[in-house]
Amino acid sequence: MATSSPVRRAVRTLTGLLVLTAVLFGVNALGVHVFKESAWVPELALDLQGGTQIVLEAQTADETPSDEQMRQAVTIIRQRVDASGVSEAEVTTQGANNIVVQIPGVADDATRERIEASAQMQLRKVLYADAAANTFVGEDGETTPYPTPDPSLPATPTVEPTAGNDPNWITPALQAQFFAYDCAQPSDPSEAADDQPLIACDETGSAKYLLGPLEMDGSSISDAQAVVDQQNGQWAVQLRFNGEGTKTFGEISQQLYGQAQPANMFAFVLDGQVISAPTMDAVITNGRPSISGQGITQETAQVLADQLKFGALPISFEVVSSDTISATLGSQQLQIGLIAGLIGLGLVALYVVAISYRALGFVIIASLAVMAVLTYILLCILSWRVGYRLSLAGVAGLIVTIGFTADSFIVYFERIRDELRDGKTITGAVEDGWARAKRTIYISKSINILAAVVLYILADATVKGFAFTLGLTTVLDILIFIIFTHPVMQLLARTRFFGGGHPLSGLDPDSLGAVFRGRAQFRAPAVTSPRSSRARGEAERRQTIAERKEAERRAGERLGTEENV
Amino acid sequence: MRSMGQWGNDLYTGKASVPFVARRKLWFIIAIALVAISVLAPFVRGVELSIEFTGGSQFTVSAPESTDQSIATDAVHSVDGEAEAKVTVVGGTDIRVQTTQLSQDETRQVSAALAEGYGVDAAEVTDSFIGPTWGADVTRQSLWGLGVFLVLTFVILAIYFRTWKMSVAAIIGLVDVLVITIGIYALAGFAISPAAVIGFLTILGYSLYDTTVVFDKIRENTAEDGEISGRTFGESVNLGVNQTLVRSINTSIVAALPVAAILFIGVIWLGAETLSDISLSIFVGILVATYSTLFVSAPLYSLMREKEPAIAQRDQRVLGARA
Numbered sequence: 001m002a003t004s005s006p007v008r009r010a011v012r013t014l015t016g017l018l019v020l021t022a023v024l025f026g027v028n029a030l031g032v033h034v035f036k037e038s039a040w041v042p043e044l045a046l047d048l049q050g051g052t053q054i055v056l057e058a059q060t061a062d063e064t065p066s067d068e069q070m071r072q073a074v075t076i077i078r079q080r081v082d083a084s085g086v087s088e089a090e091v092t093t094q095g096a097n098n099i100v101v102q103i104p105g106v107a108d109d110a111t112r113e114r115i116e117a118s119a120q121m122q123l124r125k126v127l128y129a130d131a132a133a134n135t136f137v138g139e140d141g142e143t144t145p146y147p148t149p150d151p152s153l154p155a156t157p158t159v160e161p162t163a164g165n166d167p168n169w170i171t172p173a174l175q176a177q178f179f180a181y182d183c184a185q186p187s188d189p190s191e192a193a194d195d196q197p198l199i200a201c202d203e204t205g206s207a208k209y210l211l212g213p214l215e216m217d218g219s220s221i222s223d224a225q226a227v228v229d230q231q232n233g234q235w236a237v238q239l240r241f242n243g244e245g246t247k248t249f250g251e252i253s254q255q256l257y258g259q260a261q262p263a264n265m266f267a268f269v270l271d272g273q274v275i276s277a278p279t280m281d282a283v284i285t286n287g288r289p290s291i292s293g294q295g296i297t298q299e300t301a302q303v304l305a306d307q308l309k310f311g312a313l314p315i316s317f318e319v320v321s322s323d324t325i326s327a328t329l330g331s332q333q334l335q336i337g338l339i340a341g342l343i344g345l346g347l348v349a350l351y352v353v354a355i356s357y358r359a360l361g362f363v364i365i366a367s368l369a370v371m372a373v374l375t376y377i378l379l380c381i382l383s384w385r386v387g388y389r390l391s392l393a394g395v396a397g398l399i400v401t402i403g404f405t406a407d408s409f410i411v412y413f414e415r416i417r418d419e420l421r422d423g424k425t426i427t428g429a430v431e432d433g434w435a436r437a438k439r440t441i442y443i444s445k446s447i448n449i450l451a452a453v454v455l456y457i458l459a460d461a462t463v464k465g466f467a468f469t470l471g472l473t474t475v476l477d478i479l480i481f482i483i484f485t486h487p488v489m490q491l492l493a494r495t496r497f498f499g500g501g502h503p504l505s506g507l508d509p510d511s512l513g514a515v516f517r518g519r520a521q522f523r524a525p526a527v528t529s530p531r532s533s534r535a536r537g538e539a540e541r542r543q544t545i546a547e548r549k550e551a552e553r554r555a556g557e558r559l560g561t562e563e564n565v
Numbered sequence: 566m567r568s569m570g571q572w573g574n575d576l577y578t579g580k581a582s583v584p585f586v587a588r589r590k591l592w593f594i595i596a597i598a599l600v601a602i603s604v605l606a607p608f609v610r611g612v613e614l615s616i617e618f619t620g621g622s623q624f625t626v627s628a629p630e631s632t633d634q635s636i637a638t639d640a641v642h643s644v645d646g647e648a649e650a651k652v653t654v655v656g657g658t659d660i661r662v663q664t665t666q667l668s669q670d671e672t673r674q675v676s677a678a679l680a681e682g683y684g685v686d687a688a689e690v691t692d693s694f695i696g697p698t699w700g701a702d703v704t705r706q707s708l709w710g711l712g713v714f715l716v717l718t719f720v721i722l723a724i725y726f727r728t729w730k731m732s733v734a735a736i737i738g739l740v741d742v743l744v745i746t747i748g749i750y751a752l753a754g755f756a757i758s759p760a761a762v763i764g765f766l767t768i769l770g771y772s773l774y775d776t777t778v779v780f781d782k783i784r785e786n787t788a789e790d791g792e793i794s795g796r797t798f799g800e801s802v803n804l805g806v807n808q809t810l811v812r813s814i815n816t817s818i819v820a821a822l823p824v825a826a827i828l829f830i831g832v833i834w835l836g837a838e839t840l841s842d843i844s845l846s847i848f849v850g851i852l853v854a855t856y857s858t859l860f861v862s863a864p865l866y867s868l869m870r871e872k873e874p875a876i877a878q879r880d881q882r883v884l885g886a887r888a
Contacts, residue, residue, distance in 0.1 A: 106688055322672070324692045328689060340831070343823075343830070344822055344823025351818060356815050396839070397767075399823050403820025403822075403823060404774070404820065407778070407820065410815050410816050411816075414573075418808065440778055440782070443777055445774075447721070447773050448771075450714065450717055450718065451714055451767075454710050454714040454717065458709050458710035463706075463707070463766065470770070
């Protein structure tokens with residue numbers, strides 16, 4: 001390990017650390033000032049900032065739902081929460097069959113109900129279709145929004161409509177509503193009545209539909225697949241209806257086929273959005289229509305097939321837990337955590353300086369300080385880039401890692417002392433101790449990282465936050481060990497105070513019994529240096545029984561005093 | 566404390582030595598007794614599972630106008646006359662109410678009734694409704710995690726140390742730590758909650774970590790014993806443990822201090838349950854892990870290896886040379 005100039009290298013490494021820290025702060029500063037998305041404090045999880053967490057469990061008969069179904073459900077629930085005007089909600093899957101919804105603040109009952117309703121697929125005939133605009137160009141040439149419908153407009157059809165696409169459904173009130181309807185603020189799909197017309201937009205918000213009452217629901221679709229049409233090589237979605245659905249769909253296609261647009265269109269509505277509204281180009285009585293045409297690519301066909309199939313398999317979800325944390329309690333918990341962390345750090349500092357390592361203790365404190373700064377800035381960046389949220393478990397994880405981190409330095413210092421006991425110079429001991437400590441640190445820390453990774457992958461949301469901080473800090477800990485603690489030790493070894501082995505430096509060779517052996521021998525400063533254990537064995541053997549007893553007694557006494565620390 | 570360094574010297578040279586290996590029968594008996602107590606304790610005391618495992622509803626009222634507990638009982642019964650309610654005052658200021666399983670609607674009604682009864686804003690009442698499957702799910706996942714972790718660790722350590730016996734000794738030590746830690750946790754009268762489970766999982770990492778550090782020193786020592794050595798295998802192991810003893814003591818103190826701070830604050834301050842549950846399990850676990858590495862894993866490793874013909878032969882020679 002020894003190079004021609006450890007000092008130069010140490011200085012270089014430390015400069016690297018400074019640069020790294022500056023870069024991290026720079027990145028976050030970019031996030032704060034340029035992208036306006038980051039902050040100088042990490043985002044807090046619900047348990048620290050207050051909010052509602054609802055855990056839903058898929059209610060499938062016996063098999064676990066597929067990942068695909070879960071993804072669909074998450075997407076749909078997210079759309080619903082967004083539709084209810086809640087901002088910053090987080091919807092994630094957890095395990096094989098749970099979905100976790102986290103909402104800042106208190107969730108009202110309407111939001112809860114919306115979350116719990118199972119996804120709905122409706123099939124409706126189309127009364128009218130138009131571009132999504134809810135404005136018109138008036139006589140003055142200005143773009144004017146359509147007025148809010150006048151409540152006095154007649155809202156009951158004058159002539160009883162005979163079919164789902166009978167224009168008689170369109171009352172003046174409905175027409176006014178349709179024109180004023182804004183796709184950016186969709187109405188709540190759970191309020192749609194089955195026997196009434198419905199206004200809905202397509203997914204992109206570029207087209208608006210006025211739809212007739214419900215004709216069939218998603219349960220009549222038994223399967224949907226994206227396929228390539230053998231005749232023209234185009235992508236299409238192949239649908240299959242079940243027995244009941246085949247019959248109904250046959251009747252509908254007979255009725256729609258040959259009519260003028262939009263009366264020949266048939267809309268698939270998922271959670272209040274029209275996902276497809278193909279025209280009926282044939283009478284289909286075998287229950288196997290296929291949807292093809294403009295704009296259907298491999299990707300869109302796949303998505304549409306998924307949606308149709310998912311609508312056909314509405315997984316119902318049941319609430320298994322719901323937690324509301326008041327903001328007061330959250331901030332209190334955070335406060336306690338922070339105070340505890342500071343007290344803990346103070347105690348550690350006191351112990352390593354006053355009791356075990358004297359001046360070397362300051363190296364531990366400095367290393368922990370560097371660690372704290374890097375962890376903090378990384379958490380800010382992670383909050384911004386990957387949506388990390390610091391939870392109470394995460395705070396606990398951070399506090400626990402103080403001990404883990406300090407251990408790398410303790411192992412290192414003890415190794416240095418061991419080398420000094422073998423009679424090496426301080427500079428030599430720092431290098432050789434490093435070489436030996438490194439191995440130990442790497443293997444033991446990898447066990448720690450392994451634990452964190454396994455926990456992160458397999459555990460539920462609460463544990464995840466904890467595992468993440470544990471893993472992150474372990475990696476940082478190794479990094480700091482290499483680019484801070486070791487170079488600092490190299491530099492300190494060359495100062496008069498440490499290098500000279502001042503009694504207060506914690507590296508005093510005399511007190512470390514280097515004289516005990518007093519052997520002069522050259523040893524390659526390699527990890528595999530054969531220790532002369534024989535000398536030690538000799539010394540042991542030559543101890544008289546009395547000496548041995550004395551030593552044990554003394555050791556026992558000391559052990560006693562150690563434990564009263 | 567010059568003596569610590571001095572004692573460290575004596576441990577390093579073997580002048581002072583704690584007989585971890587020589588007295589192992591005694592240590593094993595103590596370990597078995599501790600495990601037995603830990604396993605039996607919950608049966609005697611009755612282990613309490615937190616609401617996450619049993620299912621139920623829990624409410625916390627922050628800073629109520631009065632801490633009269635009957636208000637809470639009335640609030641619960643106004644919604645459901647059958648429900649049992651357990652009311653406690655936490656931290657001297659907050660009211661905590663735990664009830665048997667209510668429906669979600671009832672949970673919200675109780676929450677509103679509590680806010681009204683105690684004259685606080687509705688947002689100051691924390692409510693949780695937890696289905697009985699929730700805790701079971703968490704536990705099942707944790708056990709999976711534990712299994713996977715153990716298998717991976719076994720392989721990694723066996724490759725690194727070039728002997729599966731170290732893996733076995735480390736993992737037996739780990740099981741010992743988990744059992745004793747959970748036993749002490751239950752004896753302290755704390756309910757086992759998901760936070761405690763997190764604590765136990767952390768300890769699993771810590772315990773193996775600690776054992777690995779000590780085993781690495783043992784590996785160094787036993788690898789250095791060539792054909793001509795003044796030490797038997799057991800003595801080498803013992804020396805390794807003693808040489809890292811100062812580090813073991815320092816580390817366990819340094820690791821336990823911050824956790825003790827959380828525990829102390831968490832317990833004396835109002836119900837920061839998550840914090841106190843997690844810190845108690847980790848605090849106990851750190852101390853037990855240190856103990857287990859020294860008194861269980863290391864002597865066990867020595868015991869497992871000594872029977873190997875090559876090692877047994879060499880030990881014979883060493884002892885013969887001494888005679």
